[in-house]
Amino acid sequence: MNAKEFAKTLTVDGRDYTYYDIRELEARNIAPIGRLPFSIRILVENLLRKMDGKVVREADLKAVAGWQKQYDAPVEIPYHPARVLMQDFTGVPAVVDLAAMRDAMRDQGGDPARINPLVPVELIVDHSVQIDYYGTTRSLEDNVAKEYERNGERYKLLKWAQISFDNFKVVPPNSGICHQVNLEHLGRVVIADPDGDGTVAYPDTLVGTDSHTTMINAIGVMGWGVGGIEAEAVMLGQPYYMAIPEVIGVKLSGRLREGITATDLVLRVTEMLRNHGVVEKFVEFFGPGLKHLSVPDRATIANMSPEYGATMGFFPVDDKTLEYLRMTDREPQAALTEAYTKAVGLFYTESEQPEYTQMLELDLDTVEPSLAGPARPQDRIALSAMKGAFAKILGCEYDRDAELAHISKFHDESGNVTHRPLKCRPLVQREFEIALNGRHTKIGDGHVVIAAITSCTNTSNPHVLIGAGLLAKAAVARGLKVSPLVKTSLAPGSKVVVDYLEAAGLMPYLEALGFHLAAFGCTTCIGNSGPLHPEVERTISDHNLNVAAVLSGNRNFEARIHQNVKSNFLASPMLVVAYALAGRVDIDLTIEPIGLDPNGRPVFLDELWPALATVDTLVRDHVKQEFYTREYGRIFDGDQFWKALEVTESTTYAWEPQSTYIKKPPYFDGFQTTPTPPTQLEKARAFLLLGDTVTTDHISPAGAIPKEYPAGLHLIEKGVEPDQFNSYGSRRGNHEVMMRGTFANVRIKNKLVAPKEGGWTLKFPEKEEMFNYDAAMAYHKENIPLVVLGGKEYGTGSSRDWAAKGTHLLGIEAVLTESYERIHRNNLVGMGVLPLVFKPGENAETLGLDGSETYTIEGLAGIKPRKTLKVRAVKEDGKEIAFEAIARLDTDVDVTYFEHGGILPYVLRKLMAG
Incomplete structure (x- = not known):
């Protein structure tokens, strides 16, 4: 079989395109394409177009074209994404690695200029800006100036990459969030590339160095998050090897009721799919309910795929997709997309229903107003249940029915409501008076200290943003104000957001409540919420208060939003x-007043909530194509700060020895052209003993750098003052800082030092309590390898490559858990760390492992995918516990990467050889 046999010609607007027709596979009785999920059809096209008989074989194509609902064992295929998307946190270390690879190529006598992205790379700088300033019209300018002050070295590296690497574009800071920029502008849906004398059309596909790359699935573009090291391999022309996935179909029916938002819907979807179990699976949405969901609504759902655990949540191309492309100033793309997808069977209509591994159903009419928290996106809480939920967080009991009856009974003639104190232990009653900028207020458990409109998830959706503006307008009209205790911010994912909010006349009302434009970036959603007022932070710490953050983001893991804020709730x-x-979360906004007007009259939420028809009218009138034309016409230009950065084009990077931001990493130190085969791992020590749901936020350095932790102490030693630490994310290009911050989250729970939390462990055999980094260095001096023991869902969360890089640099050679999140397992393999799982029904506790043992792992020689290995754990008294573990090297390529010590050494050896 030859791929050229399936080539056809398509003419759109007078231009001819070559395309590869997957429907011919069915016409020739090779595979029944019509039964396949749309997402699988895209994989079929990819392998058909790339089939060369070497990397992509006919057997690979037939394997994916003959997709099965379930597989007894993983079936691997070589997939070639069309492009790579990066944000700066993960992009900086990727550029550092490429620069180091150029050095290694030079040192081995090769041509360093051969190290270049071979597929298009687009990097959007969006993860570094922090909310230092808020509540004024100068907030944006001040925050951007502070961003450049902190990150000038990093940005010089990125600008060097932009001019020194081929096929590499950078969207400068202060432009938007990568996933929203991708959705609104970069996404092609169908790509048209020169090919010989003609142009070939094919589906837009990508991988991204952020787990929320999945947002692009809303317009029928296949994309998901991978680790930086995997992305680098794709950039360098390597296929992305993946197991053919199961596909869960979600049939949507009905439509959302009045007052229900896309955020409410995605929190319901997240809860439903996380409970069902969709990890490492595709989810594909279909059904009559699709026609009632706009692309921004779909984007809200697609964005949060990592939160419900799926590889991606996919919406096939349909009429809504074409409408969106035209509205966002991509008319030529819309025409090509319509013609191409209809020609190859990738355009969705309700007339066909593909087969799915399993099918779930959701009636949109059943969705209710919701939040999620206090620490996991899948823990949905109905708006009416928030008061009771927070009471339980504090160890209280709350009877909503009794409260409802009480409120109904005790309205006075003016409509005021009298309240009884919640009956529970005294903790909930704690309030303390503080002075903020000369104003006296109170702070206590349940009080809101952060309220942030942020993240691509929701700021991509004009309906919820205009809705927020209308709610603010109604609140201002009623004389309501926000407590000075609350740090408010508006950080949209696109400059278009401000264009339509201003056109609709809503910005003044948001600003009247303190929601001034503070940044175009991820900010609070990734932990860049910035400091609270010192008096607020002091009072919280002194009294161990459980205060709250409410944000329109997608992640709310422990210590992520702000290290002093224990309860974090996702909301529209x-x-x-x-x-x-309201100023607090321990309130039932469905029955209690949101506040009192200046005359003491209660104001209820339903009085402020805008009607859907009103929102629709403003969206129709003020979300204009011309805004997208103007903003994205200058997206690569950068502001005055970017233009002022002076860099010199060069083949290799000029490392600055004194830099505390950018360091040459040690991954190629001692590099040999031939890898050393893996051997038995002997007498390793348990570095950490962890429980379930250890996230990459727990593992990877993220957020603020504590001055009393190893990373902070290292920076102080280098002459950096604590107020200049910046965040871990901003220092991802410095392995010395990052390895010291690995496993150093202040909320990580290592059972070896329980009940103590934070980056501590026991160093054996002395049983001395030490910082994790110090213990790792002590073990390194003694030539003792390390293992980590964990539970279920190890590595869930963002696709943080440093969670794997830091693991490797600390000397951890294997991780033994009950299960993994997909991306982190891949990243461990990519860094040469062996991921192992206990046999079903077994774990550290059932086997009697307490972390004091030495571990020997046998069978690494001749390792094969999913090989069963023998493990011997020897107690201090000589007692031996023998058990088996399964190597989660799932494919032959996983094995190859592991044998080479990771993806980067493998790619370098391959480039040197060829």
Whole structure:
């Protein structure tokens, strides 16, 4: 079989395109394409177009074209994404690695200029800006100036990469969030590339160095998050090897009721799919309900795929997709997309229903107003249940029915409501008076200290943002104000957001409540919420208060949003404004007033909530194509700060020895052209003993750098003052900082030092309590390898490559858990760390492992995919516990990467050989 046999010609607007027709596979009785999920059809096209008989074989194509609902064992295929998307946190270390690879190529006598991206790379700088300033019209300018002050070295590296590497574009800071920029502008849906004398059309596909790359699935573009090291391999022309996935179909019916937002919907979807179990699976949405969901609504759902655990949540191309492309100034793309997808069977209509591994159903009419928290996106809480939920967090009991009856009974003639104190232990009653900038206020458990309209998830959706503006307008009209205790911010994912909010006349009302434009970036959603007022932070710490953050983001893991904020709730932008006004989360906004007007009269949420028809009208009138044309016409230009950065084009990077931001990494130190085969791992020590749901936020350095932890101490030693530490994310290009911050989250729970939390462990055999980094270095001096023991869902969360890089640099050679999140397992393999799982029904506790043992792992020689290995754990008294573990090297390529010590050494050896 030859791929050229399936080539056909398509003419659109007078231009001819070559395309590869997957429907011919069915016409020739090779595979029944019509039964396949749309997402699998895209994989079929990819392998058909790339079939060369070497990397992509006919057997690979037939394997994916003959997709099965379930597989007894993984079936691997070589997939070639069309492009790579990066954000700066993960992009900086990727550029550092490429620069180091150029050095290694030079040192081995090769041509360093051969190290270049071979597929298009687009990097959007969005993860570094922090909310240092808020509540004024100068907030944006001040925060961007502070961003450049902190990150000038990193940005010089990125600008060097832009001019020194081929096929590499950078969207400068202060432009938007990568996933929203991707959705609104970079996404092609169908790519048209020169090919010989003609042009070939094919589906837009990508991998991204952020787990929320999945947002692009809303317009029928296949994409998901991978680790930086995997992305680098794809950039360098390597296929992305993946197991053919199961596909869960979700049939949507009905439509959302009045007052229900896409955020409410995605929190319901996240809860439903996380409970069902979709890890390492595709989810594909279909059904009559699709026609009632706009692309921004779909994007909200697709964005949070990592939160429900799926590889991606996919929406096939349909009429809504074409409408969106035209509205966002991509008319030529819309025409090509319509013609191409209809020609190859990738255009969705309700007339056909593919087969799925399993099918779930969701009636959109059943969705209710919701939040999620206090620490996991899948823990949905109905708006009416928030008061009771927070009471349980504090160890209280709350009877909502009794409260409802009480409120109904005790309205006075003016409509005021009298309240009884919640009956529970005294903790909930704690409030303390503080002075903020000369104003006296109170802070206590359940009080809101952060209210942030942020993240691509929701700021891509004009309906919820205009809804938030209308709610703010109604609140201002009623004389409501936000407590000075609440740090408010508006950080959209696109400059278009401000264009339509201003056109609709809503920005003044948001600003009246403190929601001034503070940044175009991820900010609070990734932990860049910035400091709270010192008096607020002091009071929280002194009294161990459980205060709250409410944000329109997608992640709320422990210590992520702010290290002093224990309870973090995801909500729509409209509810963010509502809780900022209420000032507390221990309130039932469906029956209790959100506040009192200047005359003491109660104001209820339903009085402020805008009608859907009103929102629709403003979206139709003020979300204009011309805004997208103007903003994205200058997206690569950069502001005055970017233009002022002076860099010199060069083949290799000029490392600055004194830099505390950018360091040449040690991955190629002692590099040999032939890898050393893996051997038995002997007498390793348990570095950490962890429980379930250890996230990459727990593992990877993220957020603020504590001055008393190893990374902070290292920076102080280098002459950096604590107020200049910046965040871990900003220092991802410095392995010395990052390895010291690995496993150093202040909320990580290592059972070896329980009940103590934070980056501590026991160093054996002395049983001395030490910082994790110090213990790792002590073990390194003694030539003792390390293992980590964990539970279920190890590595869930963002696709943080440093969670794997730091693991490797600390000397951890194997991780033994009950299960992994997909991306982190891949990243461990990519760094040469062996991921192992206990046999079903077994774990550290059932086997009697307490972390004091030495571990020997046998069978690494001749390792094969999913090989069963023998493990011997020897106690201090000589007692031996023998058990088996399964190597989660799932494919032959996983084995190859592991044998080479990771993806980067493998790619370098391959480039040197060829």
